Amino acid sequence: MISVISQRSSLTFLVITVLTFLAASSAPTPLYQVYQDNLHFSAAMLTAIFGVYALSLLAALLTVGSLSDYLGRKPVIFAALLLNIVAMLLFINADSTVYLLAARALQGFATGTATAVLSATLLDTDRVRGPMLNSLAPMLGMASGGLGSGLLVEYAPRPTQLIYFILLGLMMLQAVYVWRLSETVSRIPGALKSLAPTLHVPSQARRALWLAMPLNVAVWALGGFFSSLAPSLVRVATGSTSHLIGGGLVAVVTLSGAVMIYSLRNRAADKVMRLSAVLMAIGVSLLLVAVQTASLWLFFVASVIAGFGFGGGFMGSVRSIVGLALPHERAGLMSAFYVLSYLAFCVPALVAGNLSRVFGLVVTTDGYAAVLILLAVGALGGQLWQGSARSRAAA
Structure with missing residues (x-):
């Protein structure tokens, strides 16, 4: 003891x-x-x-x-x-x-x-x-x-x-x-x-996992972008050469995420995910505006809002699935969840890095952001549809 x-x-x-x-x-x-x-x-x-x-x-x-x-x-x-x-x-x-x-x-x-x-x-x-x-x-x-x-x-x-x-x-x-x-x-x-590498998703959690995936993929792909290409993007878009910018952006996104996690820790997972999807779409949209206007302050405002979506989307996704597994199934379920999450963290950023050689970093960022916005909007639609289905079933 x-x-x-x-x-x-x-x-x-x-x-x-x-x-x-x-x-x-x-x-x-x-x-x-x-x-x-x-x-x-x-x-x-x-x-x-x-x-x-x-x-x-x-x-x-x-x-x-x-x-x-x-x-x-x-x-x-x-x-x-x-x-x-x-x-x-x-x-x-x-x-x-x-x-x-x-x-x-x-x-x-x-x-x-x-x-x-x-x-x-x-x-x-x-x-x-x-x-x-x-x-x-x-x-x-x-x-x-x-x-x-x-x-x-x-x-x-x-x-x-x-x-x-x-x-x-x-x-x-x-x-x-x-x-x-x-x-x-x-x-x-x-x-x-x-x-031996193994992945197992309990049958009762599969539907919830796939419903959570659009938002979770957007969340982790955003994290991958900020951890790899965001400092270069700020340099290209604004001309800033300060090394504080890259670290500052990572700090802003993650601290905003931490605030969101702590603030909404007692809210229902579906409500957290809906709010996070909206904040993600708004934050990434503002990030596009910041790139086009070369506005450094707007980069940070957009990062705060996207960071709220980042933290809430992560917490909501985890909470929406973890309670559906039996005790002996949780490790397998979370392993599958994190494998999908880290694939979303690295693969889109790797693709974007290669595309930037052909199209340039700004154009690549436009496409990357558009995909994140579509994922966030799709996640919001899925959550609203699921909530409506529950209401009809209860009635």
Whole structure:
């Protein structure tokens, strides 16, 4: 039994560790322009460097996502920290795109491993606050990583290394401290068998999952765009060369998402999804206006509104499906959900990066935004139709 004091300490450590992993994941975003200027690579290579992270994260979710159920939480958290420590060392020494690709691939696998085990450990440690912390901590982590990296790049020395040295130090301390945690699960046989990639969506949750997908795809595709191409877009559209812009946009979107999650945490999932679809469509539409008018302030206003849709759409999608699975079906359902989500996170951004070589970044953004708006409007229509069907059934 975990004491109150040790439970509080454990929660604090776990939240800080989640923040560190997600901060590291968004730290390269403000540096992409620096890397492009120094290493002279294209927007397509930039999205490849971004995309390999998401694909590696997917691979981790599919293979080692449930490993901690068999080996225990602490060894898997420790292994994820070690992998990310090596990734930070690769970033620190990166002098070519090969280093950047390797660093992002390793970082993606480490983050995917950590996402699964840290989420489970938070729920093990506190069933009441765990779900909320699981939703808020990643958002706050991405915001702090993007904004903190942008500030260091703009005002501190050694812009391509300092943020990684700071993260490296935090991870080394966490790798030592993790062994002080109380283990929350017992070791059981079957670890090797659990590595086989599997996806399972319970039959009773399939309809809700597909109804949630249009909005969820729009949400994650928006996140992928802001994490990869948005800093370059601001530079092209407005001429701004500040490295704070890229990190600032990521911070604005994720912090707005966190505000939305906390504010609507007690609202029904269908109402949250309807509101989020509207906010997503409005925010992305304003983003198009910002591009055409080269308005930097409107970029940030649009990012706030789109961020509300981002956070609410994510929370509403999860809540609309997770209650439909039996306890032994939840892991499979959430694995399927996150696989679809991370495919939406990386594939559209990779396609956009390649299309930008042919059509230019502004025209590509117009098309990307149009697809997001159509998905949001389609999601709103689906939710309204579902609500109407429920009303007719009740009558």
